[in-house]
Amino acid sequence: MRFRHHKQDIFIPDNRDPLAALERVTHLGIVSHQDDLEIAAYHGITECFHSGDKWFGGVVVTDGAGSPRKGPYADYTDEEMQQVRLMEQRKAAFVGEYSIMIQLGYASEEVKFSKRQDCAADLVTILETTQPEVLYVHNPCDRHDTHVATFLRCIEAIRALPKDKRPRAVYGCEVWRKLDWLLTDDKVMLWVDKYPHLLRPLLGVFDSQISGGKRYDLAEEGLRHANATYFDSHTTDKTSLLTFAMDLTPLAMDDAMCVEEYTLGYVRRLEDDVRKRVRAYS
Numbered sequence: 001m002r003f004r005h006h007k008q009d010i011f012i013p014d015n016r017d018p019l020a021a022l023e024r025v026t027h028l029g030i031v032s033h034q035d036d037l038e039i040a041a042y043h044g045i046t047e048c049f050h051s052g053d054k055w056f057g058g059v060v061v062t063d064g065a066g067s068p069r070k071g072p073y074a075d076y077t078d079e080e081m082q083q084v085r086l087m088e089q090r091k092a093a094f095v096g097e098y099s100i101m102i103q104l105g106y107a108s109e110e111v112k113f114s115k116r117q118d119c120a121a122d123l124v125t126i127l128e129t130t131q132p133e134v135l136y137v138h139n140p141c142d143r144h145d146t147h148v149a150t151f152l153r154c155i156e157a158i159r160a161l162p163k164d165k166r167p168r169a170v171y172g173c174e175v176w177r178k179l180d181w182l183l184t185d186d187k188v189m190l191w192v193d194k195y196p197h198l199l200r201p202l203l204g205v206f207d208s209q210i211s212g213g214k215r216y217d218l219a220e221e222g223l224r225h226a227n228a229t230y231f232d233s234h235t236t237d238k239t240s241l242l243t244f245a246m247d248l249t250p251l252a253m254d255d256a257m258c259v260e261e262y263t264l265g266y267v268r269r270l271e272d273d274v275r276k277r278v279r280a281y282s
C-alpha cells in the first residue's frame with residue numbers, strides 16, 4: 001500500500017499486513033499534525049484500547065516541518081526535526097495499540113493549496129478501505145489554518161464516496177479552539193474515563209513538543225476535568241473526564257449542505273443565547 005507523497009510513512013504496531021490493518025479499523029482519526037490525534041481523537045483511542053473487536057486507525061496528513069525547536073532540540077535541522085516527530089507519532093501508535101498509523105507527509109501549504117487534490121485522494125483511499133463507524137476530524141471553528149484545511153480535505157474525501165461507504169458518525173474535535181462555547185444541545189459529549197492513565201504516556205512520547213515548556217499532557221488532563229465539572233451547574237459530575245465535539249455527520253451525509261453555513265449556525269446559536277440572556281435582565 002502506498003500513498004501519493006514521497007514522505008509517506010505507514011506503521012503497524014503488531015506487524016499485520018497493511019491492507020488487513022486498515023480494514024479492521026472501526027474508529028479513525030484524521031488530523032493535521034503529530035500529537036493532534038492524541039488530543040482530538042483520544043476518545044477513539046481509548047474506546048478501542050484492549051477492546052478486542054474495535055481498532056483505532058490514525059492519519060496525520062502533514063510532515064511536521066516548521067515545528068518549534070526548543071531545549072535539547074534547539075540545534076536540530078528542519079529535516080532532523082521532521083524525523084523526530086515522525087518517530088514520536090509511531091511511539092504513540094505503539095503505546096495506544098493502534099491498528100495502523102499513517103503519516104501522509106504533505107507540507108502544510110500542500111494541504112491548503114498545491115496538493116489538496118492528492119491529499120483528498122489519499123484520504124478517499126483510507127476512508128474507502130476502513131469504512132469506519134466513527135471518524136474524528138478537526139472542527140471547522142478551530143483557529144489553526146492547517147486544521148481547517150485538513151477538515152475541508154476530509155469533507156471532500158467523504159463526499160467523493162458513495163453514501164453507503166461513508167463513516168456512520170463524524171465528529172469535529174477540540175485542539176486549538178476548545179468547544180466549551182457550544183450550546184448544550186450542540187455538544188457531542190465524548191466520555192474519556194476509560195484508561196485515564198493512558199493520557200499522560202500518549203502525550204508524553206511527544207517529548208519534542210513538551211520539552212520546550214508546553215505541558216500539553218497536563219493541559220489536556222486539566223481541561224477534561226474542567227469540562228466535566230463545568231458542564232452543568234446543577235448536577236454532580238457523572239464522569240470526571242469529558243471532551244466535547246461537534247456532530248459533523250450531516251455534512252458527511254448531505255452533499256448539498258454548505259460547510260460554511262453549517263459551521264456558522266453554531267456561532268449564531270451562541271449569539272442568540274447571549275443576546276437573549278443579556279436582554280432578559282437589562
Ligand SMILES: [Zn+2]
Nearest residue numbers: 032033036175
Ligand atoms: Zn495541529
